[in-house]
Amino acid sequence: MLNKILIDSFSKHIHLDINEEEIIEQHLVYKKIKKRQYFLHEHQTAQNSAFVISGCLRSYSIDENGSEHILQFAPEKWWITDMHSFISQGASRLNIDALLDSEIYILSREHQNKLFDLVPKLERYFRIITEKALVSSRQRVLDTLELTAKERYTKFCNVYPGLINSIPQKLIASYIGVTPEFLSKLRAEQF
């Protein structure tokens, strides 16, 4: 049986009957992934997309100076992959690993395409999911254009309240685009 959290994610946007849920289940792989374990390495091809049931994954890139830049946090209920590599089947520029012990469902590109034919409603589900991801990515672009580092930090705390106490602060710094030292100074200004 599919996990309730995944079923909820589907039924928020489309209606699936029992039969369809079963077909979907046959195309997904449930997996536990330990803290610091990798889901995708850069230069590989992203064969898979992951839906997070519990825990948290992240995607990040490494620039030419060797510093990491976090593109996405995926706490429970979120999908994560290197979308560019996943749709083009070209080399990935992102790494994806687990920040906490996590449970995920894995969907391969191949199985996803099969599912689109077997359960056409899933086109709608992924269209809507992707639209929402686009809205949030574009909002992040606007935030970096409009807000100061301090405002971005405050906003981050509101958007990801669960993450603040469960991951190292330097990862938050990386996500909002400041150095760990500077974030520390921002927080010292007044709590």
Next chain:
Amino acid sequence: MLNKILIDSFSKHIHLDINEEEIIEQHLVYKKIKKRQYFLHEHQTAQNSAFVISGCLRSYSIDENGSEHILQFAPEKWWITDMHSFISQGASRLNIDALLDSEIYILSREHQNKLFDLVPKLERYFRIITEKALVSSRQRVLDTLELTAKERYTKFCNVYPGLINSIPQKLIASYIGVTPEFLSKLRAEQF
């Protein structure tokens, strides 16, 4: 008859027969829109999405200090709307206007939903289009995290070669996230 540029955009991702093209045509409105004319004002609801046949539109927000921040340029072959407002039917935070005299096709949210039932393949088309928009938005996030202003400008010139000579330089500055004065200084550095 539908414009060739739009047909091409569809057929890159899905196959439509003549009948389906006709149905789609009945749900689109062709319109010419003059330079500086608005397609969407903030605080309104984005009822419509636009596909650009010729010319160029842009979306931008205005921050609390009154300065504009450009979120998207839409030259020919691109779709543009305030996606957040379009899917939630809530108030828009973006303005969309024409940078050049342009020709567009207008698709209302209502007609889009009807089309998803009449021509289910369109779910796939919009899913793929949205995936690509997501890839490019996330790449932009990474660029602001990884690159200097000068590198972002160089990259912009490569990605939008057609725009550099047809729109004011200060709009490019706004898009890459620097002041017009600073961009001018960057360009002066060499050649």
Next chain:
DNA sequence: CGCGACGTTGATTTGCCTCAACGATTGTGG
């Protein structure tokens, strides 16, 4: 226990902003 990762703090540097002044270009009304 001891090491390495993490957060903090301080001194210094720098990338980019702000403000202001000035030509050049554009466009607009008479």
Next chain:
DNA sequence: CCACAATCGTTGAGGCAAATCAACGTCGCG
């Protein structure tokens, strides 16, 4: 078609936000 205003790009002086580099205390983990 010209005159004038508005917009635009450039340049310079000065300022600030955030980066860099370095030192140090703490803590969790092997």
